[in-house]
Amino acid sequence: MPPGLRNIVILIALMGMAQIALPRIDFDVTQLYLFYPDSSLFRPWQLVTHMFAHGNIMHFLFNVIALVSFGAIIEYRLKTKRFLMLYFISGMGSVLLHFLSVGYEAWSITGSILPQIQGVISGDFPAGFTSPQGTVHYGPMLGASGAIYGIMVAFAFFYPNEEMIFMFIPYPIKAKYLVPVIVGIDVVFGFSNIEGNPVAHFAHIGGALAGFATVYIWNRKDRNKHWINY
Numbered sequence: 001m002p003p004g005l006r007n008i009v010i011l012i013a014l015m016g017m018a019q020i021a022l023p024r025i026d027f028d029v030t031q032l033y034l035f036y037p038d039s040s041l042f043r044p045w046q047l048v049t050h051m052f053a054h055g056n057i058m059h060f061l062f063n064v065i066a067l068v069s070f071g072a073i074i075e076y077r078l079k080t081k082r083f084l085m086l087y088f089i090s091g092m093g094s095v096l097l098h099f100l101s102v103g104y105e106a107w108s109i110t111g112s113i114l115p116q117i118q119g120v121i122s123g124d125f126p127a128g129f130t131s132p133q134g135t136v137h138y139g140p141m142l143g144a145s146g147a148i149y150g151i152m153v154a155f156a157f158f159y160p161n162e163e164m165i166f167m168f169i170p171y172p173i174k175a176k177y178l179v180p181v182i183v184g185i186d187v188v189f190g191f192s193n194i195e196g197n198p199v200a201h202f203a204h205i206g207g208a209l210a211g212f213a214t215v216y217i218w219n220r221k222d223r224n225k226h227w228i229n230y
Contacts, residue, residue, distance in 0.1 A: 004080040005071040008052075008087060009064060012144060015052040016060055029053075033140030034095065036102045038114045041126045041139070051091045053142040055198075063144045070148070070155045077158055078218075086214055090150020093210020094203040098141060101190070101202040109133045146203045150211020152179055157215050183208045 001009070019029050034050035035042040054060040075083035103113035109131055112120040121129065128138040155162070156179035163172035166182075183205065190201030 001068070002072060002075040002080060002083075004075050004083045004087075005068065008071070008084075008144075009067065012052045012054070012060070012064060012067075015049070016054060019053060030140055033142040034098075035126070035139035035141075036099060036128075036137075038106065038116045039126050039128075039138040040116075040124055047092070047095060048088075050140070050142045051088075051144050051147055054144070055142060059143060063148055066148050066152065067144060070151045073159070074151050074154050078154075078215075082218065086150055086154060086211060087147045089214050090207040090211040091144075091147035093150065093213075094146020094200075094207035097206025097209070098146075098200050098203040102137060102139075105134070105136045109136055141200045141203060146200075146207030149183070149204045149207035150214070153183070153208045153211040154215045155179070157212065157219075 015032070019032075022029050030041065031043060032046065032049040032053050034046040054063060071083070074086070078086065106115055107113050110120045112118050115121045115136075116125065123129075126138065127140070128136045130136075156175040160174065160176035162175045164175055164178055165172055166178055186199075186201040186204040186208075189199065190205060
């Protein structure tokens with residue numbers, strides 16, 4: 001396992017142990033999850049810590065398996081510095097689109113993207129609020145999925161014809177078909193706005209878009225540099 005990927009996996013594992021241990025000393029681990037900035041529970045460090053926290057063991061295992069499956073190949077391709085940059089840029093892209101989606105929810109219901117801070121609504125609603133016009137969800141969001149989507153899209157970008165086996169599908173599918181389908185499913189569910197759906201689909205989409213933009217720009221710069229040097 002290359003060093004960048006190894007360190008990320010170690011941080012995810014340490015965060016998992018912290019999520020188990022810290023409540024035993026009365027530490028509120030939700031302070032490590034990501035809340036919308038309008039929430040009284042939002043803290044700046046959550047922008048980073050949420051990328052390493054997970055909701056349960058299945059969430060943890062699925063993300064680590066996906067991260068290792070795609071991450072090792074991409075780190076060998078991009079080298080460690082760029083791989084780590086890709087991880088965090090994709091994670092921040094995930095946060096940005098997630099916040100935009102929540103902000104749109106808040107604006108469509110209250111006319112403000114920060115209704116509590118701007119005093120449009122009265123009272124304290126840490127995790128969001130429900131009104132006759134609809135529900136605004138302030139969080140929390142947690143998991144490495146947004147960053148992993150960026151790495152997964154990078155894999156499809158560099159190795160489009162690589163055949164992959166996905167979960168319970170019994171035959172291989174090329175990355176250039178499978179990855180867009182996975183992202184497309186998030187687009188469908190994200191705009192469907194299904195009540196009670198715990199997945200932050202727009203976070204996945206944001207990570208995928210940020211990852212694609214990053215490797216596309218890097219690839220163009222590398223190609224231009226090659227021709228100039230040649």
